[in-house]
Amino acid sequence: MSDRPPHSPGLLPSMVRGALASPFKRAVSAEAPLPADRLVRPGARVEPGRLRSYARVCGFGQAGSLPLTYPHVLGFPLAMRLMTARNFPLPVLGLVHTGIEIIQWRALPLDSRPELTVYAQELRPHRRGTEVVMVTEARLAGELVWESRSTYLARHSATPDGTVARTDGHDRTATAAATDTAAGTATTVNGTDAAADTDTAITATTATWELPAGLGRRYGAASGDRNPIHLSPLTAKLFGFPRAIAHGMWTAARCLAEAGTPDAVHVRIEFRAPVLLPGTVTFAAGDGHFAVRSRGRGPDAGERVHLTGVVTAPSVPRS
Template sequence: MTTRSFDKAPSTAPLMLKAVLPAIPVIGGLPGIKHGSSTVPDLVLERRGVGTDPKHLERYNEVCGFARTDTLPATYPHMAAFALHMTLMTDTAFPFAPVGLVHLRNRITQHRPIRIDETFDVSVTAADLRSHPKGRLVDLLTSASVGGEVVWEEVTTLFSRGREGAEEETSPPLASVEAPEGVVQWKLGGDLGRRYAAVSGDRNPIHLYPITAKAFGFPRNIAHGMWTKAHALAALQNRLPDAYTVDVEFQKPILLPGTVVFGSRSDGGVTTFGVTAARKPSTHLVGRISAS
């Protein structure tokens, strides 16, 4: 396993350009640009001594709806890892071209809260390339450590549509979970994707403007999945334990602007939550929180 270390987060702007190149006819098939490996890269990307900029955290909290505390929201370390994710996915040893990948699931385990004044180390690698009935799946594994102790972990599951898939998945994490009914409406502005992109660095065109989203097959720009997960956790913030695992599955995209409904229920130490359409009976996200 090769380890590549970064003193600071890689710039996401050139990485976004690099991500788009494989999708361009002719250019996408050139050596040094084409993806298509049958394995995951034998590579670990890491950043050490990552600190928290209070102003950036304040902007993140404002966009996602978190109340200010002396610890980081459980979704915030994803910000430190995102550029490493992009670096890994744009490496031609990665099995899929980034454009067209679907963020299908996300699992975060917070072993303990990370204080704002703590520095932490971030590590990212890819694993478990596997079949799906409609294509293939791969996981990005991320961890954050403080003083050598792993305090936070994330599994980002990506789906690539294709003809390779044949096998049914074994026990998808939220296969039998349905979104609870809710009464809390979220009215989301058309600029939400741009606001979240400004703090996260995730400037995927599908999130920014209707015209850029249409180029990738969407009628309008869509909300970031990780914003939706973060906003759901913000809605439950005063009920979250210090140590927990939160799984979500992203289902139908949220078109912007739009109105969605948030619902949750708790039973035996497990909280189930979901985001559904305000008018049509469809689910955007379903999630489950269990204490560690």
């Protein structure tokens, strides 16, 4: 176990390290060993100014507790540190954030200093490659009050010797560093398909969001995640996107802010397709399900699903 000081470790060094190391991780497998490291950040400090900016850009109102998604922001630098380490088996270039599961047993006060623990839980085969599950836990006075499981996919094809190699064609449309866009890939979260029921559970639009071109820069400044695919059309085109795309975790946070959630909650979200900026999307919610969709251009264009989610009561006991 590695202990880290209370200040944030920062994302830029990890992104650079990951970009440099990725070309040397060309063969991956669900049988590869995962590092056993658990990175711990005791007394994680919430910066009030950055929190206010985050709440504004994501649509969270005034409250006496942290937004449901904010512990992910606090823990993400630690996750990146693990995923860009030399002993992490998957290349971070092209790694796609396909889903997140969040369980909160009680809200974290605004002035809380949670202890964060981040570790890689498992590798598992996927029809399009290999997935890794990254866990973030938040504790107050030793009590587990919040946890998440993020699923990231390394896309590749099988090779004759049974290992798997990255498909370079996917790399051109993937991210610069462990990004949270689905690039059109749906997957499962904790073994359940959050999208399966959502597509048919809700049909009525409850909100329409006009997303400005600078949304990625605003969210990046508030969250610290300044991945180039979110910042401008020029930097996004370097990785195969026609325009900058919204952070998947912004889309998730915006949905939860719009829907509202109780203090004790279990959320499962799938990132299914990137949201291009600027753009217009619709939000629909009902019976514990929600989705973000958009219409393609032209009279015959169909509807595209960008995100689906399910909200239930938590059923896993605290530990």
